[in-house]
Amino acid sequence: MTETGAGGETKAAMRRALTLPADASQEEVNESAVVLMKKLRASSGAELTIANGLWVDVRATIAPEFARVCQEVYDAAVRAVDLNEPSAALAINQWVAEKTRGKIPHIVTPEATANLAAVITNAVYxxxxxxxxxxxxxxxxxxxxxANGGEKLVPMMRQGDLQGAYRFGKRFEAAVLGYEGSAIELYMLLPTKGVGPEEILTEESLADLFVEQEPVELDLSMPRFTIDFTSQLKAPLTRMGMGIAFQYPGADFTPLGSPLFFIGEVIHKTRLEVDEEGTVAAAASAVMMALASARRGDSEKENPGV
Structure with a gap:
């Protein structure tokens, strides 16, 4: 959704980082997003919800076309709030908690949202x-x-005689577990001894995951676990080539509403629960859109909202 509001080299950098076609029109990118969301939501046996939100500071101006695309294409809730007030962060956190069934109770703080122009949110359950x-x-x-060579005692689940679940690559073995009535799958990877997890998470290695191997009966042991993960993504996205989006001058978010916009930070949270019956997963992201000048211009004061 944020890429829709980018222009020039900023859009090009974001597309490279997101592996989107450089020569595709914005309409084609938007349509592919709609098709993907419909495909994911079509699973009858699993529960999947995807929600988007655009929270605009009452003193900022967002381009009407960007707001329209957010609402009509990405089914986003667009709301005008006072991001300098703690109530705005509370509203965003309540929205995230609701969309993730309480698995992610909060994602922003009042200190983080103060003086922002907008916050773009996404939540998945x-x-x-x-x-x-x-x-x-x-x-x-x-x-x-x-991974550090140590050991930890965990509740280890075991399943024998799994058909069609085994995969292997150059430096890993893996198990693929399907869900009832869903095209979504869980991939559990086991690195070869002496190989770190990060070393196998490459495009070349992961391609082997999607090649079905010769039929074998897999005897699988894997932990029952819950993982919570929180990260600020400015640094990794910059390493992926998206650094220009976080710079002023440099960033071009004119289609979003102002040439003064740039991304201040991207916050991401994930929760993953895997037990004997299946999986519960939730994720949420917040893109913090900042304004280059701490003092908003008169034209923006005269045209608040969206």
Missing amino acids: FKGKFCDPFKKEATQPKPFHL
Whole structure:
């Protein structure tokens, strides 16, 4: 959604980072997003919700066309709020908590939203049952080998005679677990001894995941676990080539509403719960749109909102 509001080299850099076609029109990119969301939501057996939001400071001006695309293409809720007031952060957090079924209770603070021009939010919630659930009575405490060489005692689930679930690559083995009535799958990767997890997360390695191997019966042991992850994405997105979007001068978000806009930070949170029956997952992101000048211009004061 943020890419829709970018122009010039900023849009080009964002498309490279997001692996979007450089020569595609904005209409084509928007349509592909609609098709993808419809495809993901079509799963009858799993629960999947995808929500978008645009929170605009009452003193800022957002381009009407950008607001229209957010509403009509991305089904986003567009709201005018006073981002200098703690109530705005509270409203954003309540929205995220609602859309993620309480799995992510908050994503921003009043200090983080103060003096921003807008906040662009996304929230995803997924709940699915495994096609081949694990038997709870088979779960036993077992050692789990950590990336740093240590061990941790965890509740280890076990499932034997899995058909079509085994994958392998140059430096890993993997299991693919499907969900009832859904095209979504869970990929569990086991690096080869001496290989770190980050080393196998490459485009070349991951391509092997999607090649179905010769049919074998897989005897799978994997932990029952819950993971919470929080990150600020400015640094990794900059390493991916999107640094211009965080710079002023440099960033071009004129289609969003002002040549003074740039991204201050991107906050991301994820929660993943995997047990014998299936998976519950939630994720939320907040793109913090800042204004280059702390003092907003008179024209923006005269034309608040969207």
